[in-house]
Amino acid sequence: MKIGLNKRVNYVDLVDKKFGNPGKIKIIKVFLVEDDEDLRLLYERILASFGFKVVEFAANGKEAVEKYKSLSLKPDVTIMDYQMPLKNGIEAGKEIIKHNPKAKILILSADRNIKEKVLSNNMNFLDKAFNIKELLNKLQELL
Numbered sequence: 834m835k836i837g838l839n840k841r842v843n844y845v846d847l848v849d850k851k852f853g854n855p856g857k858i859k860i861i862k863v864f865l866v867e868d869d870e871d872l873r874l875l876y877e878r879i880l881a882s883f884g885f886k887v888v889e890f891a892a893n894g895k896e897a898v899e900k901y902k903s904l905s906l907k908p909d910v911t912i913m914d915y916q917m918p919l920k921n922g923i924e925a926g927k928e929i930i931k932h933n934p935k936a937k938i939l940i941l942s943a944d945r946n947i948k949e950k951v952l953s954n955n956m957n958f959l960d961k962a963f964n965i966k967e968l969l970n971k972l973q974e975l976l
Contacts, residue, residue: 861976862888864908866897866925867941868917876912879965885972894920898928907933910975914961915942915951923947926956937975 863880865887867873877887888908891897894917901911911929915922926938940951943961951958959971 860884860886861910862886862906862908864889864891864897864901864904864911866891866894866911866913866917866922868892868914872914879968883969893918894922894925897925898932901929901936902932907936910937910939910972912939912941915940915944915947923950923954923956926951927954930955939971939975 861884863885865873865876865880867876867890870892873890873892877890880887888906889900889904891900894913896919897911897913898920901907911926913922913926917925920928922940922942926936926940929936929938938956939959940947940956941959941961941963942951945960948958957971957975959968963971
């Protein structure tokens, strides 16, 4: 199912169908890793408007790994920039997956040359020149 920009997806229903818990509310938890504060705020607002809850932020790859490991309730998905200080998104994603092999990680990057490397490391890729519809479709695929 593709998502139209003018059509809101009921993510509670999506989760109910996937996990078989009709009527129970499940908030989709997101760990957002982005070194640009303005983009972090923008992503959080977009995600919140479609029923996601950003449960934690990190501004670089090193901080992302440390915070992910310390979270008692793991996020349903981690959205991570590729180019960041201290540790890039692929390096951080590998460490997170080593800690939790079931982690779902979406790497955002304008550098399309890294796509194969991202995919070969059990992560997902979205070209940073994306629109809201593309982001929501990718997140729906991951859930």
